[in-house]
Amino acid sequence: MIFWIKALHIFFVISWLAGIFYLPRLFVYHAAAEHQAVKDQFKIMERRLWFFVTPFAILTAIFGIALIYIYGLAWFKISTWLHVKLALLLAIYGYHIYLYKLMKQFEYDNNVHSTKFYRFLNEAPVLLLLAIVILAVVKPF
Template identity: 50%
Template structure:
């Protein structure tokens, strides 16, 4: 692998780590936010959620995708026949759906509308961990 490719991969992994920091923490904030009865407390969560989404989560998602797609283009001839890659991309599609639903929840909660219970947010919070386990095993072990 060329040094250039390895730099792209390093930046891809940095993006992944930052994206997941936010994917793990934002739904945790939803859990606490939805259980907060007072307006001042809820307003504080709104600021935290908005900052976390706009400053960390969205930019790191863009970096992960851009550098991942760049590697895909560079190594396409080898990747096209790799089964693990297609399943990984399905996992990434699920992650993007999750990401966009989080963005929707940030704006609903900003309007003091919480469409779900605290228990729902606790379960919702576990989804990125499952996708992380799946995707990392696929890219490192490359089982098929």
């Protein structure tokens, strides 16, 4: 049973992050768009993508919590690596929510950022993901 829960957790993590890594890329193109019809098309794509991947974020949390529950409170208390991983994971959830805020700004044609900002935004969370993977696999402490 635990292997099924782990597999589903990993699947939903991958699916979720694929979506939220792509969303800022759409923002890059949206910010560069000059015609309203093109901007309106990006609004649709962004909204659909955000609402498509948000259930994956929820399922990631559900299966992650299930794993913690199965392993038990004693294991959780001594797993310092997991505490750090969860803190980084909260940052990714915050990033997800921030993307929603930016999407709403685009929706109302209130974008205030450059394409360069969105390019950076697109690449920055990769470092968080790398740290999370290292913590989950290596368990350095």
